[in-house]
Amino acid sequence: MDFVIEGMIGAFRLLVGFDPELLRIVSVSLTVSLTALFFAALAGVPLGLGLALGSFPGKRLAVTVLNTLMGLPTVVVGLLGYSFLSRRGLLGPWRLLYTPYAMMIGQFVLALPIVAALSLAAVSGVSRRAGRAALALGASPRQKNRMILSEARFAVLAAVVAGFGRIFAEIGVSTMLGGNIQGFTRNIPTAIAFETAKGEFALGLALGLVLLAVALGVNLILQFWQGRTR
Numbered sequence: 001m002d003f004v005i006e007g008m009i010g011a012f013r014l015l016v017g018f019d020p021e022l023l024r025i026v027s028v029s030l031t032v033s034l035t036a037l038f039f040a041a042l043a044g045v046p047l048g049l050g051l052a053l054g055s056f057p058g059k060r061l062a063v064t065v066l067n068t069l070m071g072l073p074t075v076v077v078g079l080l081g082y083s084f085l086s087r088r089g090l091l092g093p094w095r096l097l098y099t100p101y102a103m104m105i106g107q108f109v110l111a112l113p114i115v116a117a118l119s120l121a122a123v124s125g126v127s128r129r130a131g132r133a134a135l136a137l138g139a140s141p142r143q144k145n146r147m148i149l150s151e152a153r154f155a156v157l158a159a160v161v162a163g164f165g166r167i168f169a170e171i172g173v174s175t176m177l178g179g180n181i182q183g184f185t186r187n188i189p190t191a192i193a194f195e196t197a198k199g200e201f202a203l204g205l206a207l208g209l210v211l212l213a214v215a216l217g218v219n220l221i222l223q224f225w226q227g228r229t230r
Contacts, residue, residue, distance in 0.1 A: 010202025011209060022203065026210055029187035032100050032178075033168045036107035041160045044112045048119025048159070053145055063120065069113035074106075074172030081106045081177045098179035103187070106173030111163035118162055122155030123148060161222050169211060 014022050051063060084090050085097040085105075096102045126148055149156075167173075171189040178185030180194060188207045196204040 007201040007205050011206035014203060014206040015209065019203075019206075022206055022210075024183055025186055025188055025191045025207060028100065028185065029168065029189075030214075032103045032174075032187060033107060033164065036104045036167055037111055037160065037164050039104075040108050040111035040115050040163055044115030044163070045119050045156060045160070047112075048116040048121075048156075049123055049149065051116070052120045052123035053148070066113055066117045066120070070117050072110065072113065074110060074170045075176070077106050077109050078173045078176030081109070081173065085177065097177065098181060098185060100178070100185055102177035103174050103185060106177045107167040107170070110170060110173060111167045114166050115159050115163040118159030119152075119156050122152040122159060125155070126151040157222060157225070161218055164218060165215060168214065 047066075051059065051066070081102065082089075082097065085094075085102050086092055087097075096105070169189055171193060174180070174185070174187050174190050175193075178187070178190065180186050180190040186194070188211050192204045192207050192211075195201075195207070
């Protein structure tokens with residue numbers, strides 16, 4: 001029990017004192033994850049909406065593949081990313097391995113199917129009802145789609161938040177593609193594992209609290225925005 005109390009006191013001191021190492025780790029984590037999420041949302045939301053509103057041969061298969069990729073293990077993504085980014089890989093000459101860019105690529109691959117599949121589910125849930133209402137009001141196909149998107153906007157935003165939750169706390173891709181290099185690619189999850197293994201329980205606990213605080217903050221912002229725009 002004393003061990004836990006001492007660790008919590010040490011974690012509090014690091015947080016209050018704005019420990020430079022802690023700030024560097026948090027900065028890497030936020031920069032990598034937010035950049036990956038931005039591109040995942042940029043590609044995933046239109047993909048999900050296109051699958052929900054479109055009609056084409058093989059749509060059912062595409063949806064099945066997308067739903068399957070939602071559970072893609074992080075270590076598998078890390079392994080595939082390593083095979084492409086290592087010196088002997090297809091993208092080896094770009095020298096991206098063990099850089100934040102490699103971590104961004106891996107996290108993008110993890111977040112994309114989450115954002116796309118949940119956006120698809122969000123739009124599918126309102127498309128019939130909103131579509132019928134739009135057609136009854138004499139709306140054009142484009143106006144109908146805009147109405148559907150407006151109805152599904154909160155669920156689509158929640159899909160993006162879910163994508164962030166998937167990548168911000170992952171460790172497999174960050175370790176295999178980033179290498180956990182201090183001051184360069186060490187992010188919150190890899191630092192927690194590394195510092196705890198070294199016996200630096202206070203720093204690991206402080207980073208864990210930051211991880212929880214960011215997750216809580218993102219969800220509070222989402223709920224606040226939903227309340228303001230309803």
